[in-house]
Amino acid sequence: MGKWMNRQSLVTILGVLLIYGIVQGSIFMDVMPPFVALTLIQICIYVILSSSLNLINGITGQFSIGHAGFMAIGGYFAAIVIVKFHGPLVLALLVGAIVSAVAGFLIGLPTLRLNGDYLAIATLGLGEIVRIIFLNTEYVGGASGFSVPKTINWTWAFGLTVLSILVMRNFINSTHGRACISVRENEIAADAMGINTTKYKIIAFTLGAFFAGLAGGIYANYMYIIQPMTFSFLKSFDILVMVVLGGLGSLTGSIVGAIVMTVASAALAGLPEWRLVITAVLLVAMMIFRPTGLLGTKEFSLSFLGKKGDKNAASKN
Amino acid sequence: MPLLKIENLSKSFGGLKAVSNLNIEINDKELIGLIGPNGAGKTTVFNLLTGVYDKSEGNITFGDKNLSGLKPYQVTHRGMARTFQNIRLFSDLSVIDNVKIAYHQRTSYSMASAIFRLPGYYSGEAEMERKALELLKIFHLEDKAQETAKNLPYGEQRRLEIARALATEPKLLLLDEPAAGMNPQETQDLMNLIRWIREQFKLAILLIEHDMSLVMGVCERIYVLDYGMIIAQGAPDEIKSNPKVIEAYLGEEVV
Ligand SMILES: Nc1ncnc2c1ncn2[C@@H]1O[C@H](COP(=O)(O)OP(=O)(O)O)[C@@H](O)[C@H]1O
Numbered sequence: 001m002g003k004w005m006n007r008q009s010l011v012t013i014l015g016v017l018l019i020y021g022i023v024q025g026s027i028f029m030d031v032m033p034p035f036v037a038l039t040l041i042q043i044c045i046y047v048i049l050s051s052s053l054n055l056i057n058g059i060t061g062q063f064s065i066g067h068a069g070f071m072a073i074g075g076y077f078a079a080i081v082i083v084k085f086h087g088p089l090v091l092a093l094l095v096g097a098i099v100s101a102v103a104g105f106l107i108g109l110p111t112l113r114l115n116g117d118y119l120a121i122a123t124l125g126l127g128e129i130v131r132i133i134f135l136n137t138e139y140v141g142g143a144s145g146f147s148v149p150k151t152i153n154w155t156w157a158f159g160l161t162v163l164s165i166l167v168m169r170n171f172i173n174s175t176h177g178r179a180c181i182s183v184r185e186n187e188i189a190a191d192a193m194g195i196n197t198t199k200y201k202i203i204a205f206t207l208g209a210f211f212a213g214l215a216g217g218i219y220a221n222y223m224y225i226i227q228p229m230t231f232s233f234l235k236s237f238d239i240l241v242m243v244v245l246g247g248l249g250s251l252t253g254s255i256v257g258a259i260v261m262t263v264a265s266a267a268l269a270g271l272p273e274w275r276l277v278i279t280a281v282l283l284v285a286m287m288i289f290r291p292t293g294l295l296g297t298k299e300f301s302l303s304f305l306g307k308k309g310d311k312n313a314a315s316k317n
Numbered sequence: 318m319p320l321l322k323i324e325n326l327s328k329s330f331g332g333l334k335a336v337s338n339l340n341i342e343i344n345d346k347e348l349i350g351l352i353g354p355n356g357a358g359k360t361t362v363f364n365l366l367t368g369v370y371d372k373s374e375g376n377i378t379f380g381d382k383n384l385s386g387l388k389p390y391q392v393t394h395r396g397m398a399r400t401f402q403n404i405r406l407f408s409d410l411s412v413i414d415n416v417k418i419a420y421h422q423r424t425s426y427s428m429a430s431a432i433f434r435l436p437g438y439y440s441g442e443a444e445m446e447r448k449a450l451e452l453l454k455i456f457h458l459e460d461k462a463q464e465t466a467k468n469l470p471y472g473e474q475r476r477l478e479i480a481r482a483l484a485t486e487p488k489l490l491l492l493d494e495p496a497a498g499m500n501p502q503e504t505q506d507l508m509n510l511i512r513w514i515r516e517q518f519k520l521a522i523l524l525i526e527h528d529m530s531l532v533m534g535v536c537e538r539i540y541v542l543d544y545g546m547i548i549a550q551g552a553p554d555e556i557k558s559n560p561k562v563i564e565a566y567l568g569e570e571v572v
């Protein structure tokens with residue numbers, strides 16, 4: 001069709017390949033400091049987490065605050081497949097993501113039918129319950145953690161991140177994504193226009209849980225060990241901050257938010273007590289100067305490189 | 318057989334009977350007015366028809382189907398679409414996206430097509446784009462397709478809301494005070510547009526108006542609602558001279 005091969009996508013593809021090549025090259029030539037390598041993988045994981053939470057909170061306008069719970073489910077189930085069943089990595093990641101999606105569906109089904117903040121309460125509860133279950137399950141190591149061999153490298157992490165973003169972008173930029181956005185914009189009007197609002201809330205929530213589970217699986221297979229306390233409410237809060245910082249409803253915003261926050265906390269790794277302070281200052285500053293987040297609901301675009309914005313290009317065909 | 322048949326419809330909010338024992342029939346391609354003073358229960362009737370509220374009593378039959386227990390989106394799917402007294406656009410979205418969202422239920426493609434960018438995605442999007450632009454053209458909004466909906470002037474927002482409702486491809490269109498806030502010239506244009514829509518789209522229209530004089534010229538039959546009850550019904554001329562109607566409206570004028 002050639003429709004997706006406009007200038008903008010070409011530049012994006014080149015940029016993605018360039019980032020991959022530079023990092024992979026430095027790893028290959030052994031000039032990549034381990035600390036930087038770790039940060040890069042963490043960026044990948046957080047980009048998937050924040051953009052998938054954005055699908056729920058930003059695009060569909062729901063309020064989920066337990067994303068670390070889905071990450072934990074994905075991480076532990078992926079680890080079980082690898083460690084207990086000696087399954088291949090792809091299968092492990094897939095199982096983790098699917099179990100997480102099923103959990104999301106089961107929680108979303110009763111709570112998303114109701115209006116109001118039931119989802120926030122339910123997801124908050126889920127996050128804690130999941131953590132406590134893993135904490136008390138000896139099968140997966142309990143409090144001391146679950147050792148997992150490291151099978152994720154930069155190529156895997158980056159490739160899966162690009163794939164996840166692509167899937168989410170394609171979903172958002174489709175009639176199904178517009179249906180989700182209409183729920184955020186005006187639920188009553190969406191309903192009156194024939195949109196099954198409950199269905200789309202559940203779809204967005206399940207899809208969000210799927211990718212959070214995938215991120216958890218990547219995390220588990222990179223970190224050598226996963227521990228229940230990693231997936232506390234603070235982790236959920238971090239992800240939420242990235243989404244809000246980048247701009248609720250902007251996919252590129254979530255990517256930027258994840259990068260900014262991960263780099264900031266890596267830079268402050270020696271001063272962990274300052275991390276929370278900086279986060280708070282960043283958030284307060286943002287609420288004052290840019291309450292809609294860095295990018296608002298807009299998408300960062302390279303359209304200045306082409307002749308006209310992507311939006312116009314899309315509407316012509 | 319009438320397109321819409323409302324039988325003994327009642328709705329109470331606590332002690333308040335907002336609608337009581339309502340009987341209305343609408344045939345295919347009729348243009349019917351529902352008028353009455355403020356607070357008479359007109360909007361409540363729309364909310365009952367479209368499943369926003371559950372009825373306390375009565376029966377609503379649309380086509381040959383009973384509408385009991387359906388959610389608003391299901392009612393829309395059956396072919397009834399509405400506008401709102403207080404405009405409810407997707408105000409931060411573009412004009413054309415407002416219309417495309419309304420086409421979603423009839424002109425869609427699978428989620429797999431969307432995610433994997435299969436041919437179905439491209440043909441589905443192209444068709445939605447074409448239909449939406451066609452509809453916007455009818456409403457003289459095609460030049461503003463990429464404009465954010467909330468930036469349109471008030472009259473155009475009203476028109477867009479009607480266009481969006483039509484995109485659901487209804488058999489019956491419910492308009493809730495579409496002329497509210499318009500000046501006399503805009504109102505006159507709107508009434509002509511409504512008449513034209515009925516011809517062009519071959520549908521029935523139920524038009525709520527607060528101002529009696531507006532509907533006299535366009536509607537074939539009129540129902541007058543006061544305190545939740547039908548106090549008069551018939552041709553515009555009969556309504557105009559009906560003492561009960563005059564009284565209901567006079568009472569309001571004093572207040
Ligand atoms: N959700 C509701 N809860 C309680 N009372 C309501 C509700 N909706 C409407 N009413 C009441 O029902 C009556 C009819 O309102 P409405 O249908 O909006 O009148 P109209 O559209 O004719 O001006 C009013 O007294 C109004 O206060």
Ligand SMILES: [Mg+2]
Nearest residue numbers: 359360361402
């Ligand atoms: Mg009203």
